[in-house]
Amino acid sequence: xKHILKDNLSLILGLSIPVxxxxxxxxxxxxxxxxxxxxxxxxxxxxxENAYYGGETQYSxxxxxxxxNNIKFQEVPPRLFIHDVSKNESREVPFEEAQLxxxxxxxxxxxxxxxxxxxxxxxxxxxxxxxxxGRYLSGHGLNTKISFPADEAENINYKFHFLGWIK
Amino acid sequence: xxxxxxxEALNYIKLLAQQRVVTKNELETAFNSGSGVNPETDxxxxxxxxxxxxxxxxxxxxxxxxxxxxxxxxWSSFSNFTKVLVTLxxxxxxxxxGVLFGRDDRTKSVASAFFLxxxxxxxxxxxxxxxxxxxxxxxxxxxxxxxxxxxxTYLLSFALFRKEIFALFSILFGSxxxxxxxxxxxxxxxxxxxxxxYQYLIWTLGCSYILLGYSxxxxxxxxxxxxLYGFGILGFLGAAYxxxxxxxxxxxxxxxIYPGLVFGSLFLSVYLKNQSFLTWGTIFLMLYILKxxxxxxxxxxxxxxxxxxxxxxxxxxxxxxxSFKKKYLSAN
Numbered sequence: 001x002k003h004i005l006k007d008n009l010s011l012i013l014g015l016s017i018p019v020x021x022x023x024x025x026x027x028x029x030x031x032x033x034x035x036x037x038x039x040x041x042x043x044x045x046x047x048x049e050n051a052y053y054g055g056e057t058q059y060s061x062x063x064x065x066x067x068x069n070n071i072k073f074q075e076v077p078p079r080l081f082i083h084d085v086s087k088n089e090s091r092e093v094p095f096e097e098a099q100l101x102x103x104x105x106x107x108x109x110x111x112x113x114x115x116x117x118x119x120x121x122x123x124x125x126x127x128x129x130x131x132x133x134g135r136y137l138s139g140h141g142l143n144t145k146i147s148f149p150a151d152e153a154e155n156i157n158y159k160f161h162f163l164g165w166i167k
Numbered sequence: 168x169x170x171x172x173x174x175e176a177l178n179y180i181k182l183l184a185q186q187r188v189v190t191k192n193e194l195e196t197a198f199n200s201g202s203g204v205n206p207e208t209d210x211x212x213x214x215x216x217x218x219x220x221x222x223x224x225x226x227x228x229x230x231x232x233x234x235x236x237x238x239x240x241x242w243s244s245f246s247n248f249t250k251v252l253v254t255l256x257x258x259x260x261x262x263x264x265g266v267l268f269g270r271d272d273r274t275k276s277v278a279s280a281f282f283l284x285x286x287x288x289x290x291x292x293x294x295x296x297x298x299x300x301x302x303x304x305x306x307x308x309x310x311x312x313x314x315x316x317x318x319x320t321y322l323l324s325f326a327l328f329r330k331e332i333f334a335l336f337s338i339l340f341g342s343x344x345x346x347x348x349x350x351x352x353x354x355x356x357x358x359x360x361x362x363x364x365y366q367y368l369i370w371t372l373g374c375s376y377i378l379l380g381y382s383x384x385x386x387x388x389x390x391x392x393x394x395l396y397g398f399g400i401l402g403f404l405g406a407a408y409x410x411x412x413x414x415x416x417x418x419x420x421x422x423x424i425y426p427g428l429v430f431g432s433l434f435l436s437v438y439l440k441n442q443s444f445l446t447w448g449t450i451f452l453m454l455y456i457l458k459x460x461x462x463x464x465x466x467x468x469x470x471x472x473x474x475x476x477x478x479x480x481x482x483x484x485x486x487x488x489x490s491f492k493k494k495y496l497s498a499n
Contacts, residue, residue: 143357
């Protein structure tokens with residue numbers, strides 16, 4: 001066995017280096033997921049259709065409550081969604097239900113998670129990837145892509161407006 | 168038996184040669200017999216491509232070009248079945264023809280040309296099949312599947328037929344598979360610098376190619392050394408150079424170790440007696456000198472002097488490279 005190893009050392013090393021790199025990359029991506037605490041706190045967000053027509057938003061947070069702003073120009077009324085982080089699902093809620101919620105508007109939740117942009121990724125060495133139009137729930141070394149409703153997923157980068165974490 | 172002095176032995180052989188007691192061939196035969204070297208086997212191990220083999224490979228490449236042009240010109244008028252037949256079908260047919268030709272010693276060299284055609288066309292055929300089946304070709308998952316199938320096929324072919332062309336394409340498809348799997352792992356991950364990630368992939372492949380090339384020394388696959396060493400050292404030094412970064416995004420670790428890598432490459436050119444290490448080592452050393460000058464001296468009073476010094480160093484590097492080549496590599 002020693003004799004085979006000695007005679008073929010460079011061949012074994014040459015084949016092992018790429019394998020070790022794959023193991024290292026997989027470990028650095030998937031191991032944190034095993035040890036990271038699961039996200040517990042749901043969040044609420046606004047999906048605004050007229051994002052191209054200025055930075056004003058229909059809804060915002062004041063004194064830990066959702067309020068409705070006076071917007072002069074609105075083509076399509078924006079919608080409010082509560083995202084369940086354990087199921088990774090969003091459900092639409094009316095303003096009357098949302099205004100009863102206690103909101104923490106800080107960017108980072110009390111369990112250490114925050115919402116971040118998607119980035120360029122995917123593809124292979126020979127084929128280009130694509131810009132990931134989406135949002136990620138990021139924290140404790142873990143990044144989970146947020147699953148939006150099918151009718152909202154398109155252009156979500158422009159429509160998504162984070163309001164806060166639900167206490 | 169007392170050990171014979173080397174100097175004495177060489178002087179004795181010189182005397183015998185002057186007196187025409189022995190010929191060069193007799194000396195060579197005696198040497199080979201004593202050292203256990205079989206010149207016929209060694210010649211086949213270190214055999215270089217003959218002109219007819221080069222023509223076979225060129226012919227194979229032209230046939231592939233013809234198939235590619237046919238596909239490009241008439242693609243929209245082909246039915247789905249015809250598309251698969253023209254691509255995967257012709258690739259498999261070329262493979263079978265290669266196997267049949269390989270059975271006869273008279274047509275063994277021609278077989279390699281057909282294996283080359285199949286290796287170039289079958290990937291195209293698999294892409295067509297996957298596309299027709301509804302797979303998204305640009306995803307790393309699909310690329311991993313296709314490259315995995317090709318790698319398995321060509322590894323088994325090499326195990327069965329022991330031809331260099333199968334080893335070459337196993338390495339190429341293995342590289343494709345490796346990069347696809349790596350991309351599959353990081354797909355959709357945030358916070359990763361994909362440009363840097365690709366450089367690490369290339370650097371890893373470069374290391375792997377160099378080690379594989381070294382492992383093929385004095386084996387039947389030694390003809391692949393040129394390719395492996397050339398692309399290996401290019402990937403190794405090129406990726407390390409890029410990982411060093413520039414300006415505010417520079418990476419001090421890679422910038423500091425880079426001279427060691429380059430001089431290591433120049434040293435290895437002597438040890439391995441390989442031109443590629445010397446050529447790429449010299450080129451990247453010059454590029455490194457220019458980079459450091461541009462990075463650290465551009466905005467200072469010393470920039471013009473740094474440029475002059477860099478120019479002199481590059482002349483020195485070029486001269487050093489030439490003398491290395493004459494002294495250590497020209498015998499090959």
